[in-house]
Amino acid sequence: MENLTNINRRDFLKICTILTATMGLPHALVKKVEASVKAKRKPTVIWLHFMECTGCSETLLRASHPPLGRFLLEIVDLAYHETLMAGAGHQAEEALKRAIQEAKGQYILVVEGAVSTKDGGIYCQIGGKPALQILKEVSREAKLVIAFGTCATFGGIQAAAPNPTGAVGVSEVIGSSKLINISGCPPNPYNLLATVAYLLTFNRPPELDEHKRPVFAYGRKIHDHCERRAHFDEGRFVESFGDEGHRRGYCLYKVGCKGPVTYANCMTLKFCDIGAWPIGAGHPCLGCTEPNFWDRMTPFYKHLPDIKIPGGKGIIADAEDIGKVALLGAGAAIAVHAGAGILKRVFKSSKTNNVDTPTETKEEKHG
16 A cells, blocks of 8 residues: 555545545545545644643544554654654754744644733743744744644633633634634544545645534534434433433433534544444533633533423424324215215115116006
């Protein structure tokens, strides 16, 4: 497989197929995606870490079936990543400078974590320089910037009120002209890989929503494709954790699920190599892909007041009522039809009797 020596053919094709599906592309384009990511020329990637927990990198590196971290390292030239690189201190700083110089105007910058802006950004510094300054300098020569994770896209928990460090998302520092946001706490790693694969395949960014997120990943509400949606429509809800409804897998809306207002593809991609995701595990969606979710979506375990809960008896009961009405109508129609049939038979019988009875002769009549 040429330069893809660390991944077997089966895993490689599996990842390409999943990425193609994630991007919403037809299966016929798997070959094109495969050819693009196998190209010998790898794009240079510089990965910066600011105010975060490194969970976004961890979710990428811990996916092992297939090995997404190795796949990323095979399709890009990861020139700088503080968590993964062997060098430290001055060696790391030199590696960053060299990567910027050698791939000037062509590298992809990935940013993980929020950026402190208060007091000149002194609350987050790397190598004696504020993250605010580093981001401005490194993004200036980047071809494209990918903010990876909700901290980088919208500020995350660091930006929650009262936000003592003045934490903000990447867009508030460098604007959004060459920015792609991949939100989530953590984001699904396939959304990052699919974005990179799209860039390699089509040499342009994918379609983005109003928050600069790829539409293929953030174009649908969790609620619209949730595995518990039928329970919501039927009015079957978990009232408290551990109750009978919880054990039966009922809708989690009343215990705080923010799926009705959250845009993401968690319900189709899922996590952890085993097809797991919060709602599937019995925990409500917290809306972590949305802007300012730490402020907007709290209290996390109370439902949103402006979501209309289905009233009445539910879809199935309503359907049964409609069915009963239909049956009554059908019964009435049958009764009318049966009545008409009886009348027809009586009339026909009467007619038949008149025909079969011999008519009296004049002699019989007057005899």
